[in-house]
Amino acid sequence: MINGVPQLEDLGDLTGKRVLVRCDFNVPIRDGKITDDLRIRAALPTLRWLQDHGATVTACSHLGRPEGKPDPDYSMDPVRDRLAELAPGVSLLENLRFDPGETGDDESFVARLVEGQDAYVNDAFGASHRSHASIVGPPRTLPSAAGRLLEKEVEVLLGCRNEPRRPFISILGGAKVSDKLGVINALLDVVDGLIIGGGMCFTFLAAQGHQVGSSLLEADQIDTCRELLASDNAIHLPSDITALGPGGRIGDPSAGGEVRQFGRDLPDGWMGLDIGPGTAAEFSDVIGEARQVLWNGPMGVFEDPRFEAGTRTVADAVADCGGFTVVGGGDSAAAVAQFGLADQIDHISTGGGASLELIEQGDLPGLAALRSASNAN
Ligand code: 3PG
Ligand code: MG
Secondary structure (H helix, E strand, O other), rough: OOOEEOOOOHHHOOOOEEEEEEEOOOEEEOOEEOOOOOHHOOOHHHHHHHHHHHOOEEOOOOOOOOOOOOOOHHOOHHHHHHHHOOOOOEEEEHHHHHOOHHOOOOOOHHHHHOOOOOEEEEOOHOOOOOOOOHHHHHHHHEEEEEEHHHHOOOOOHHHHHHOOOOOOOEEEEEEEEEEHHHHHHHHHHOOOEEEEEEHHHHHHHHHHOOOOOOOOHHHHHHHHHHHHHHHHEEEOOOEEEEEEHHHHHHHHOOOOOOOOEEEEOOOOOOOEEEOOOHHHHHHHHHHHHOEEEEEEEEOOOOOOHHHHHHHHHHHHHHHHHOOEEEOOOHHHHHHHOOOOOOOHOOOOOOHHHHHHHHHOOOOOOOHHHHHOOOOOO
């Protein structure tokens, strides 16, 4: 039992028992093929532990956002095939979100899910910030526990938040300030430095009075950014920007358009798509001094080779950092994998939104549900 959340050991003797395991098998799929099976491999310790202890295991997950009706594009078939290779004998239900009862936490949908099951395990860290039927429903009736992945993620991320090794540097990127406002506020309470890159840096630069050209800008967040900058000097912003000129297209170098470096101000028509080399070096120096790093969100549009340098330099700095390093969020985890640095990171979280919400709130709906199961306490 960790903080009142039951563990696998708290399920008692599982010999001959049927166990339903909620996993987050929401994996990237292109042309019917899984392009990254991290989330499937991450669930194996729990699935194998249950099988080794005599249980018959049924896994379930959502995949994508199919809006409450069956949709062949979101079928679990590719996941089922991969799972059969990695964990023979584990069966897998069809996409939970083919039924509107999943996102609606509908009682009758929960009843169908738990029918015939003797116990429930939540190992879906990446979906545990959703109050959906398969996450919060089963613990109302079944003995329940956190799986090994969920347990590990919570231990690492809450450890970063509650007992940081200092200096603690956090790196945030991604498109929108509005999505990350909660976590920015929570992080500013605990970090020694907050590095901001990615699309959202332009709203901060605009708040300082800079010209951002055609870059992403959330005009309604400028005042909030100004207040954050005024109240906290822990925020590090870019001092130079790599931008794409008029006529260029993201992800399509053949369309033309000039790529150039500027300081903090961009001319009209230019779109900032990466931090510049000076900024990447400055950020790397800050990261190099850290004893704990938490990174969520790329520094630029790294899928386009013209704008990957900033994210690559920051990824190198995180990989080289002697402190404890954690990367969360699908995009930054994908960047680290693309650059071949995954095994130089201490913890790569399988959750994006879930890791941010856990840092922000210190808890998740999926954990609260497990704490209220009949076998907790
Ligand atoms: C994710 O990939 O972020 C999780 O699987 C949750 O998916 P969702 O954002 O569609 O709820
Ligand atoms: Mg998401």
